[in-house]
Amino acid sequence: MQPHRLYLSAAAGIAVANVYFAQPLLVTMGADLGIAAGTVGAFVTVTQLGYGLGLFFLVPVGDRLDRGRLIRVQFVLLAAALLLVGVARNAALLLIGLAAVGGLAVVTQSLVAYGASLSPPAERGRTVGTITSGIVLGILLARTTAGLLTDLAGWRSVYLISCGLSVLIAATLFRSPPQPKTDLSYGALLRSTVDLWRDEPLFRASAIRAFFIFASFSTLWSSVALPLTERSLSHTEIGLFGLIGAAGALAAGPAGRLTDRGHGQLVTTTASVLLATSWLVLVWTPKSLLALAIGAIVLDLAVQAVHVSNQTRIYPLRPDAGSRLIGGYMVFYSIGSGLGAIASTTLYERTGWTGVCLLGATFAVGALLTSVRAAPPTSRAFRSCESCR
Template structure:
């Protein structure tokens, strides 16, 4: 399957995780949940995503990736249907958690594309699929805002259900199996244990920590952005339109992948981490500043994300590496979802911006430390500098 088609499928799958973000106030009001706790919708989805990353994504190193992806899309469609029909808070939270768990098919698509790609173009392929993921994340807000204004929030999940069924059919007709890594086939238990042992690898550990900070900062913005915009009496469509503004961040995925192929990944993550931390200085002020800051933040996040995956990927453990790495993405996203909504209620938007900038500073620190470690490892024996 062509990388662009994989990008579309990945974008649709990941969008299901983010549909609720511009609708938090509306869904909460419909189901009788207080405004200060509506961030829980995003948190349970991200918690489910984290579980799926650990327990489902590694299966790509054991089973036929094409059939696994198809099955995940079918089950995701069922979870979306249940969410769209939820009649109370408990049903909704269970549905969202299940959606998050199955939406990890996005990362199965990344591993699938990387396995099919020529090694010299692997970074570009990952960048293409990641562009689809970025657009899915950001346009999810626009789509859900428009559909909610026209048909109500439940229509968002029912439409997504139909789309996932169509994608499952596409994988029956248009895709080919991807090769598994060489060597003996591990058991499922061995896969999970080897995923845990990835933490021993310095490069994986560095990228995982950086992913936590990066996506905590990302989620801090996109979970809480609906709160100040709702206070300004913007409609769901207008709030969702901020996703279109942030979609400019997808432009960073392709160039970052090409730089990673050329061995410039360290420079990318340091520069992008600096941009991530400083983007919040712009975001803290006017509505225009919020739009500009969102673009800068998304550019930084996607550049780091593509480079991280290129740095850690290897064919013999592609699904495990990406799944294990994305666990930290999910943890960061969950922290960035639950903290800012409560903080905004108590201290306002400036406090939220300080939190987001602090997460960006954490990414910069991990990047600088990683560069120093690499520099020390590359010095000749006996060198003192």
């Protein structure tokens, strides 16, 4: 299973990177297409909107169809959307392309559910942690890669190269034994995703917490290019801060193992405290790049620890609905990321970096409150599964 874990981790990282390529390039893309700096956050927001729609309407299909085949088709369509972005010559076409990229990049979550379904219960947290490490690296190295490629060959090269990688993954994805599937119709699948919110208190608390942690995460990474650009840093230099923040991937493995051992609540609470604390350091970014580096590492470690723990704890609630659980959970991730992106870039133009930090800290406090006030596990699955406590 180890080679499969690594392959799925790499594929997930490449897929999710497409959602974040634009973050260090917002100013450049806006200037190229004549869009004001105060509204370039729309590039991230429309991508996250597409991602949110894809999470709800596409990911649950993995509980009904063969996940391996579905993943291959999604990567082919993702390649087509990336090609559209790479050749777009006006803002309208670019926004359509970015929305499609977001909607199809949800193949990342299909890969998480795929890996979890192939793993025995005792190793599920490890598998989710490994794939999530790839996702973390994809998110953070997307900025470094995008900055470097833009300085070398222009921002369009970023999307065209990713298009080629998506085609490669579609052609090389391994085959797996058939997995149990639901007989629910597509409409019933979507309705049951909504029912999970009503029936599973832990899922509900985890989803709300996902909203807050990724709103805080996006507040930093969607707006940090603005003050760094004012300091005349190049795209490559701005992207390097994503490389520094990639240390957050180190939290994914330990968080998954601790959650497998029944310490999920401790992981989420401790990491939420670290998330709120990180903004006390990040507020010094305009005066110290070291403060940005330290704050980014702490923030990313905290976000990924909470994220892995959330996913590892909710999957056993309904293993037969793994895609719906992960997809429904990630809808809140997408909403939080989109809100953080548009709010932070708009707020920066009006109040500067201090206002951005207050916004990020507010989201972090929201995550902490949902951690310490999380509902006790009362679902039927929890009463019969000790590892989920």
